[in-house]
Amino acid sequence: xxxxxxxxxxxxxxxxxxxxxxxxxxxxxxxxxxxxxxxxxxxxxxxxxxxxxxxxxxxxxxxxxxxxxxxxxxxxxxxxxxxxxxxxxxxxxxxxxxxxxxxxxxxxxxxxxxxxxxxxxxxxxxxxxxxxxxxxxxxxxxxxxxxxxxxxxxxxxxxxx
Amino acid sequence: xxxxxxxxxxxxxxxxxxxxxxxxxxxxxxxxxxxxxxxxxxxxxxxxxxxxxxxxxxxxxxxxxxxxxxxxxxxxxxxxxxxxxxxxxxxxxxxxxxxxxxxxxxxxxxxxxxxxxxxxxxxxxxxxxxxxxxxxxxxxxxxxxxxxxxxxxxxxxxxxxxxxxxxxxxxxxxxxxxxxxxxxxxxxxxxxxxxxxxxxxxxxxxxxxxxxxxxxxxxxxxxxxxxxxxxxxxxxxxxxxxxxxxxxxxxxxxxxxxxxxxxxxxxxxxxxxxxxxxxxxxxxxxxxxxxxxxxxxxxxxxxxxxxxxxxxxxxxxxxxxxxxxxxxxxxxxxxxxxxxxxxxxxxxxxxxxxxxxxxxxxxxxxxxxxxxxxxxxxxxxxxxxxxxxxxxxxxxxxxxxxxxxxxxxxxxxxxxxxxxxxxxxxxxxxxxxxxxxxxxxxxxxxxxxxxxxxxxxxxxxxxxxxxxxxxxx
Numbered sequence: 001x002x003x004x005x006x007x008x009x010x011x012x013x014x015x016x017x018x019x020x021x022x023x024x025x026x027x028x029x030x031x032x033x034x035x036x037x038x039x040x041x042x043x044x045x046x047x048x049x050x051x052x053x054x055x056x057x058x059x060x061x062x063x064x065x066x067x068x069x070x071x072x073x074x075x076x077x078x079x080x081x082x083x084x085x086x087x088x089x090x091x092x093x094x095x096x097x098x099x100x101x102x103x104x105x106x107x108x109x110x111x112x113x114x115x116x117x118x119x120x121x122x123x124x125x126x127x128x129x130x131x132x133x134x135x136x137x138x139x140x141x142x143x144x145x146x147x148x149x150x151x152x153x154x155x156x157x158x159x160x161x
Numbered sequence: 162x163x164x165x166x167x168x169x170x171x172x173x174x175x176x177x178x179x180x181x182x183x184x185x186x187x188x189x190x191x192x193x194x195x196x197x198x199x200x201x202x203x204x205x206x207x208x209x210x211x212x213x214x215x216x217x218x219x220x221x222x223x224x225x226x227x228x229x230x231x232x233x234x235x236x237x238x239x240x241x242x243x244x245x246x247x248x249x250x251x252x253x254x255x256x257x258x259x260x261x262x263x264x265x266x267x268x269x270x271x272x273x274x275x276x277x278x279x280x281x282x283x284x285x286x287x288x289x290x291x292x293x294x295x296x297x298x299x300x301x302x303x304x305x306x307x308x309x310x311x312x313x314x315x316x317x318x319x320x321x322x323x324x325x326x327x328x329x330x331x332x333x334x335x336x337x338x339x340x341x342x343x344x345x346x347x348x349x350x351x352x353x354x355x356x357x358x359x360x361x362x363x364x365x366x367x368x369x370x371x372x373x374x375x376x377x378x379x380x381x382x383x384x385x386x387x388x389x390x391x392x393x394x395x396x397x398x399x400x401x402x403x404x405x406x407x408x409x410x411x412x413x414x415x416x417x418x419x420x421x422x423x424x425x426x427x428x429x430x431x432x433x434x435x436x437x438x439x440x441x442x443x444x445x446x447x448x449x450x451x452x453x454x455x456x457x458x459x460x461x462x463x464x465x466x467x468x469x470x471x472x473x474x475x476x477x478x479x480x481x482x483x484x485x486x487x488x489x490x491x492x493x494x495x496x497x498x499x500x501x502x503x504x505x506x507x508x509x510x511x512x513x514x515x516x517x518x519x520x521x522x523x524x525x526x527x528x529x530x531x532x533x534x535x536x537x538x539x540x541x542x543x544x545x546x547x548x549x550x551x552x553x554x555x556x557x558x559x560x561x562x563x564x565x566x567x568x569x570x571x572x573x574x575x576x577x578x579x580x581x582x583x584x585x586x587x588x589x590x591x592x593x594x595x596x597x598x599x600x601x602x603x604x605x606x607x608x609x610x611x612x613x614x615x616x617x618x619x620x621x622x623x624x625x626x627x628x629x630x631x632x633x634x
Contacts, residue, residue: 084633085632085633091588093590093591094588094589094590095588095589095590095594096586096587096588097586097587097588097628098584098585098586099584099585099586099628099631099632100583100584101582101584101631101633102633103580104582104583104584128583128584128604128606128611129460129583129606129611130583130584130604130605130606130607130610130611130612131583131584131604131611133584
């Protein structure tokens with residue numbers, strides 16, 4: 001579509017982070033079918049088949065969210081922060097390219113869960129008066145730097161909203 | 162104010178009294194009539210006293226920069242509002258207030274809900290003007306604009322342009338508003354409830370006056386429907402005409418003044434910098450007559466729904482639009498036809514498919530029930546809608562203004578200035594990528610949440626133009 005794609009990609013460490021968090025989520029979810037098979041099944045004598053189906057579903061979901069999806073995200077997420085605007089491109093099937101003028105930025109947040117913190121990553125959230133955007137998994141230094149940069153740039157022309 | 166408050170309390174207390182009387186019907190019937198009259202008089206005196214104290218304790222004053230208000234007997238309440246924080250001052254009247262020669266003033270500040278509003282129930286007309294003038298004198302946005310040696314241009318800006326709707330146009334607006342469909346469904350529902358109670362012979366008698374020998378039941382029903390439709394159309398038109406009578410729009414300096422109504426007069430002040438986008442709607446019923454209505458997306462405002470999308474003008478001939486914009490909103494302009502870029506022919510197919518497929522699914526589902534084939538009739542309109550949406554789609558950029566033209570059911574022209582666009586998104590799905598098309602979407606600020614406008618399947622080249630126009634690179 002548009003000629004030049006945004007230049008930056010998200011941090012490679014994100015792969016590890018997403019792998020770990022996807023894996024952990026999968027492990028917790030796995031408790032549901034396992035507990036079904038062990039306790040509930042023996043008490044109420046329900047078919048054991050549902051338990052297996054549950055396990056297969058959880059495993060498939062874990063493979064997707066821990067291994068496949070992060071790789072796709074890595075490949076398709078692009079961003080670029082210029083002096084006057086933020087340019088984000090993401091999406092696998094539907095590719096979305098978003099342009100946010102710096103003047104329209106209302107506030108910027110960084111946020112990180114325990115896993116992301118362990119890998120030194122953070123998600124940058126950018127809000128305008130009407131819309132919300134985010135860039136996932138930036139290195140902590142980078143996100144802090146960008147946050148400062150955006151905040152100072154956005155402050156420059158606060159008058160006309 | 163005493164009178165108004167009394168009236169108000171009487172009106173508010175009527176329903177409880179009614180139920181009270183209803184519940185004690187038997188006991189009351191035994192009582193002396195004059196005794197009841199005495200009760201009523203005492204009640205009235207109490208109400209009057211109550212209103213009078215309320216009036217006595219309700220004081221307001223305005224001084225340099227502030228507006229103070231004090232009220233309450235047991236729970237005293239005081240508030241002072243900084244003039245700069247006042248967003249709008251609305252003056253309202255109704256018949257009772259008009260008879261008494263007073264009006265109510267509503268002062269709104271930023272924020273939402275009851276807390277942000279303040280109403281003076283009844284002040285004299287003179288006083289309303291004074292309050293208004295006082296509160297609106299110091300708008301922060303205006304003070305910024307006054308430069309010492311620019312005073313000449315400042316006075317130039319003070320021109321006032323007024324648009325007042327003519328009765329005929331108002332009638333057209335009401336007649337084509339499409340609201341009668343809603344009313345029709347209500348009336349039809351009500352009628353279906355009453356229907357069994359109307360003797361059929363009587364209905365038949367009425368009908369035979371109109372067309373003789375209407376033996377067939379189907380025709381009978383259709384005619385009743387048509388009559389109901391006509392009634393609801395007339396009613397809704399009358400209601401619309403009364404509600405929006407004397408609709409007036411005034412551009413003065415940097416604000417728009419909108420007022421309408423006879424029974425209840427409403428006045429609404431809109432600061433120009435709150436207008437985030439302008440949309441011109443050609444309703445399905447209006448477009449054939451070349452008529453349109455104009456509304457604005459407004460940022461901020463109160464909890465009232467009326468404020469979100471503000472009706473700027475209920476009816477205008479489409480050909481008069483450029484003149485209207487020039488007079489009222491010279492910030493916006495209507496691009497000429499050759500300035501607007503149509504959709505490429507390769508997106509026609511996609512538009513038709515998009516609007517036909519959901520209908521096709523419904524039709525397929527309906528085949529399972531008897532008479533389901535009737536649903537096939539839905540297909541041609543869906544096809545035509547898709548085609549018409551394709552034909553309607555246009556985009557244009559000129560100077561600081563982005564223009565979208567698109568159709569959902571009604572046709573819209575949306576004008577947005579570059580500095581009001583919060584963000585822009587261009588998206589493509591795999592099918593669009595194959596044929597070099599993309600969808601462009603812009604978000605603007607509009608209470609309560611933002612609002613998006615988009616045009617699907619635009620030529621990539623054109624979207625690149627729009628992108629570059631918006632980009633500050």
